[in-house]
Amino acid sequence: MTDTGPWTGSAWWEHLVRAVPLAGEVATGEVRAGLDAGLDADLMTDGFVMELVSAELMVRVRAGDPAARDAMRALGAELEAGPPLVGEDVISAYLIHVPSPGEPGGDLADVLGPRVRAALDQDRDHRNEPTVAAFLDRLLQAVPALRPLADVERYGYHDEVLAHPFLGDVAEREIALLTDGASLEIDDDWTEDERSTVVRLFTSVDPDPAAEVRAVLDLLEAELGTDEAVDDLIATAFVEMLPDDDEPGTEIVGMLGARLRAELDAQRRQPR
Template sequence: MTDTGPWTGSARWEHLVRAVPLAGEVAVGEVRAGLDAGLDAGLMTDGFVMELVSAELMDRVRAGDQAARAAMIALGAELEAGPPLVGEDVVSAYLIHVPSPGQQGGEIADALGPRVRAALDQDRDHRNEPAVAAFLDRLLQAVPALRPLASVERYGYHDEVLARPFLSDVAERELALLTGGASLEIDDDWTDEERTAVLRLFTSADPDPAAEVRAVLGVLEAELGSDADVDDLIAVAFVEMLPHDDEPGAEILGMLGVGLRAEVEARDRQPR
């Protein structure tokens, strides 16, 4: 394979790029770009590189590139033919960016063989637990400003909100509201488009942004103890994202109710 630096890929990857040369060309460019941007070479596993390749090829498909479309279909065929216990991380990484049937580029999903299509269906047929779905609905009704975040985290055949990523996003937004956006750690090399998108999702023009923070915390406090799945979601996705006493945004800790404070104390008893 063409030199990419410290990453050369496994024998399985070598087979894939011989069968689908465009995938190899894209991999070379993506790995080089990642390393030049300072990514740890240890991250360059076959699965990670496949996700980069799949994302880039799908960008080209959406732009009308027929060679990229053919490469995505060919990659699916090669993964279907591969040993069932080899490269499942690569299969999952490939499927992350495959459109669902009926979406633009959905013919790629329609061309999948039965094994890889079953993996796609299992992943996309996502349903939240009923109590979690009801909790998310109540939170969005109580704090409508969170709806754009929920839209970003909708996924799968049923357009469900991915509960843990969404609630982690909520925690990040509330901290940003308290810190005037300082907690977002926006990199200097972000594009204006990326910066604008993040600020739109995680900041607010409300003259009293802390009012939203109080509203979110009030809902979460009231929900604690209602259901084990909801409690676990709040503890893992929200409380784990909260700062410690010596970190930016720590003022949110003084706004917590009894239940949330207990969850924070339980978190803080764990080794940092």
């Protein structure tokens, strides 16, 4: 088994490390780094670790590392030939960082076998439900400052905005606006690029940043109760992200309209 601490991997990972040694090396380093950063050991599933490995290898591929490119191709081949115990979560975790055909590094997608390529195509042919797509359009029209967040969450062949991650980012931004960024918890060991990206996406130069918060909340209040899919999106991606009383930004709760507040209250009555 790979020596990664609490995570030892499945029998399939034991085989994978022999077949693609660089994947094992990366897995060891990524798991140890995650545990050192405080990640719960229970998260270290095969799929989670595969996503970490795929992400790091693709960083190296883009930097021109031929060994990483060979490892990514070998991983694709192993997933194609793997026995049924290789779950769809592992395949999806590998594919999430593989460029689409036509993108830089897209030749990795071109050499995938039919099983893995079918999974790639199914995943990236993603379309939002029409009511959700229309809701996102209305939100971006009402609050244009959110467009950079939406662009970060575009994905797939149709360049769709991933609705749940995007609205979760919106919640994080609005809370950050009310706390002057204190809720962002920027780590001291972040690079300058990481810091500048977070500042650009989650803060504002508007003299009245609370005006954006009110605009977002007003639109969500008006939308809640109009469509089941939109309701689910608002409830799970935005309302669930709102801070508890002892967390920074709790003043946003006092700005909620009646519908949003009722949804929050209903969620908080549920046992955690």
